[in-house]
Amino acid sequence: xxxxxxxxxxxxxxxxxxxxxxxxxxxxxxxxxxxxxxxxxxxxxxxxxxxxxxxxxxxxxxxxxxxxxxxxxxxxxxxxxxxxxxxxxxxxxxxxxxxxxxxxxxxxxxxxxxxxxxxxxxxxxxxxxxxxxxxxxxxxxxxxxxxxxxxxxxxxxxxxxxxxxxxxxxxxxxxxxxxxxxxxxxxxxxxxxxxxxxxxxxxxxxxxxxxxxxxxxxxxxxxxxxxxxxxxxxxxxxxxxxxxxxxxxxxxxxxxxxxxxxxxxxxxxxxxxxxxxxxxxxxxxxxxxxxxxxxxxxxxxxxxxxxxxxxxxxxxxxxxxxxxxxxxxxxxxxxxxxxxxxxxxxxxxxxxxxxxxxxxxxxxxxxxxxxxxxxxxxxxxxxxxxxxxxxxxxxxxxxxxxxxxxxxxxxxxxxxxxxxxxxxxxxxxxxxxxxxxxxxxxxxxxxxxxxxxxxxxxxxxxxxxxxx
Numbered sequence: 478x479x480x481x482x483x484x485x486x487x488x489x490x491x492x493x494x495x496x497x498x499x500x501x502x503x504x505x506x507x508x509x510x511x512x513x514x515x516x517x518x519x520x521x522x523x524x525x526x527x528x529x530x531x532x533x534x535x536x537x538x539x540x541x542x543x544x545x546x547x548x549x550x551x552x553x554x555x556x557x558x559x560x561x562x563x564x565x566x567x568x569x570x571x572x573x574x575x576x577x578x579x580x581x582x583x584x585x586x587x588x589x590x591x592x593x594x595x596x597x598x599x600x601x602x603x604x605x606x607x608x609x610x611x612x613x614x615x616x617x618x619x620x621x622x623x624x625x626x627x628x629x630x631x632x633x634x635x636x637x638x639x640x641x642x643x644x645x646x647x648x649x650x651x652x653x654x655x656x657x658x659x660x661x662x663x664x665x666x667x668x669x670x671x672x673x674x675x676x677x678x679x680x681x682x683x684x685x686x687x688x689x690x691x692x693x694x695x696x697x698x699x700x701x702x703x704x705x706x707x708x709x710x711x712x713x714x715x716x717x718x719x720x721x722x723x724x725x726x727x728x729x730x731x732x733x734x735x736x737x738x739x740x741x742x743x744x745x746x747x748x749x750x751x752x753x754x755x756x757x758x759x760x761x762x763x764x765x766x767x768x769x770x771x772x773x774x775x776x777x778x779x780x781x782x783x784x785x786x787x788x789x790x791x792x793x794x795x796x797x798x799x800x801x802x803x804x805x806x807x808x809x810x811x812x813x814x815x816x817x818x819x820x821x822x823x824x825x826x827x828x829x830x831x832x833x834x835x836x837x838x839x840x841x842x843x844x845x846x847x848x849x850x851x852x853x854x855x856x857x858x859x860x861x862x863x864x865x866x867x868x869x870x871x872x873x874x875x876x877x878x879x880x881x882x883x884x885x886x887x888x889x890x891x892x893x894x895x896x897x898x899x900x901x902x903x904x905x906x907x908x909x910x911x912x913x914x915x916x917x918x919x920x921x922x923x924x925x926x927x928x929x930x931x932x933x934x935x936x937x938x939x940x941x942x943x944x945x
Contacts, residue, residue: 478944479718481711484701484727487576487604487626487653492517494941495703497731498580498607499665499909500524501894502535503742504734506563510570511739511934513577518727520607521567523579523595525552525862525891526559538895540860545869546877549861553587557594564599576604578628582666583611584766586861586873589619596623605653610666610768611864614640617648626653628703632660632668634687641695655692656703656729657685663706664731664911666768667760675760675769681707686722698724705729709913709920712944730941732911736923738933742898749773749903751926755915765868765887773908777893785886787825787843788836789818805833805841812841834885837867842885855889862891921945 483490496512498504498520505527509519527535538555540548560579567577579595581588588608596603600623608616609630620627629645631637637655645652660667661678669675685702692700701724704717708728717723734740736747757774763781764770772778791812792799801819802811805826812833814822825843832849833841844852859869865879866872868887872879890907897906917923922932922940932940 478712478715481718481942481944484725485699486518486701486727487578489576489604491575492938492942493701493727494518494938495578495705495727495729496520496734497664497705497729498522498578499731499735500580500582500585501891502527502898503740504580505741506566506568507570507741508734508737508739508934509563509567509577511737512734512938513567513571513575515935515938516575517938518576518578518605519567519571520578520580521560521563523556523560523563523581523591523606524585525556525895526563528555528559528562535899537899540858545859545861545871548859549586549873552860552862553590553594556587556591557598560591560595561598564595564602568599568602577602578605578607579603580607580609583608583613583616584864585610586863586871588864589615592619593622596625607656609656609658609668610766612636612640614644617645617651620651621648624651626651628654628656630656630658630668630705631688632658633684634691636668637688638691641691646695649695649697652697652700654701654703654727655688655697656705657681657688659704659706660769661706661760662771662912664758664771664914665909666764666766666770667706669769675762682717682723685717689722689724693724701725701727703727703729705731706911707913709733709916710945711941715944732914732917733920733937733941734934736917736926736931737937738931740931743900744929746897746903746908747926747931749908750910750914751917751923753910753915753917758910758912758914763887765866765884765890766863767867771909771912773903773910775906775908776904777906777908781886781888784842784844784848787830788840788886789814789822789843790839791833791841805843806831835882836886837882837884844885849885852885855892856883856885858892859889860891866890 484493495518500522504522509521512519542548605626607628660669795813799813801816830843856869861871864873867884870879870883893907
């Protein structure tokens with residue numbers, strides 16, 4: 478294997494290893510500081526990060542206001558306070574080594590205000606801001622106001638070219654790197670375009686080479702590309718090292734750091750990851766963001782699939798195609814479905830899925846009364862954690878609405894991510910993971926974790942640098 482050379486990131490030479498920023502309390506100041514202390518780039522999440530009370534306990538993000546708009550303000554306040562807290566923890570743990578980045582999601586609610594608040598409150602502690610989930614045109618301008626580097630996350634050359642031409646060319650001196658996130662392999666939300674199939678993965682090499690070719694054409698020859706998604710052993714990326722088609726390159730590790738001592742996720746979640754099998758992670762499109770997402774095939778995901786499968790086109794009044802009457806709910810209100818669907822719908826109702834819930838697509842899904850009450854309660858409790866949410870119809874704009882019916886086929890992403898990060902069930906919550914997470918089961922460095930003895934971040938970094 479070729480030698481692994483340092484790379485210039487955010488103004489300092491570091492190992493070409495970057496911690497992937499996993500949101501909602503999964504990548505925090507402790508893990509980020511450990512990466513930086515090991516001479517790499519640590520990344521804490523700026524998405525609803527934890528803040529702490531005087532005893533050092535995480536402060537539960539409970540919302541007290543009656544309106545969504547007021548709860549939205551609470552959410553922003555929590556996020557800014559938490560981001561500052563994590564930056565301070567990371568800075569102290571870094572011992573002045575490496576670099577520290579904050580990960581943000583452009584399509585999260587209030588992102589622009591949160592970035593301002595955290596960078597203002599943690600001046601000098603954060604060296605770079607990584608931003609994905611959407612097209613963050615304003616990211617360069619925001620970073621320039623605080624003289625920090627910015628790192629857009631893209632999944633194609635076309636996306637970066639659009640960002641460069643519209644905005645980034647004006648702030649080229651602070652473009653610290655371009656993160657290519659493989660839309661088929663990365664964990665969390667993935668940037669598949671409408672022209673790409675989720676079940677037809679493409680080789681990342683030519684896609685990254687295309688990005689590099691454009692970067693070189695606009696004078697970004699020395700700006701590194703950061704490969705994210707599907708990275709496990711560096712030995713698998715040997716052809717990328719010292720390759721002029723790729724140029725300066727670093728590698729982002731999102732999954733492997735989860736099973737370290739500094740990782741804040743609960744032990745039962747770590748043990749679940751340690752015992753995954755190939756195929757236990759899949760892409761789906763139930764997220765309220767509208768993006769595909771990569772997550773564990775657990776009971777939570779199965780319930781969403783079953784919910785969507787009990788779905789039928791309907792009308793309130795009979796039509797030529799929808800003429801078969803079905804009575805729904807406790808009041809027995811009639812709806813009309815296609816005659817060949819009537820038996821299926823009546824079967825769902827007989828099985829206890831008695832509540833019909835309208836979707837934005839002129840269909841109705843059938844759920845139990847308990848599930849219906851949960852969905853409605855979660856929609857009513859929305860705090861605007863996304864810039865636009867399919868599940869609640871929230872939108873971060875003057876009207877505060879998408880103008881569409883809330884979609885009961887989705888879920889409250891803030892609720893489930895907060896729960897799993899703070900000790901909730903892995904089976905009954907959204908559990909993001911990269912598609913290579915099944916490799917935990919046979920990765921030698923993690924096997925002592927079966928007895929609760931996980932490696933430190935420093936030990937993991939030393940192992941990564943060997944290529945293994």
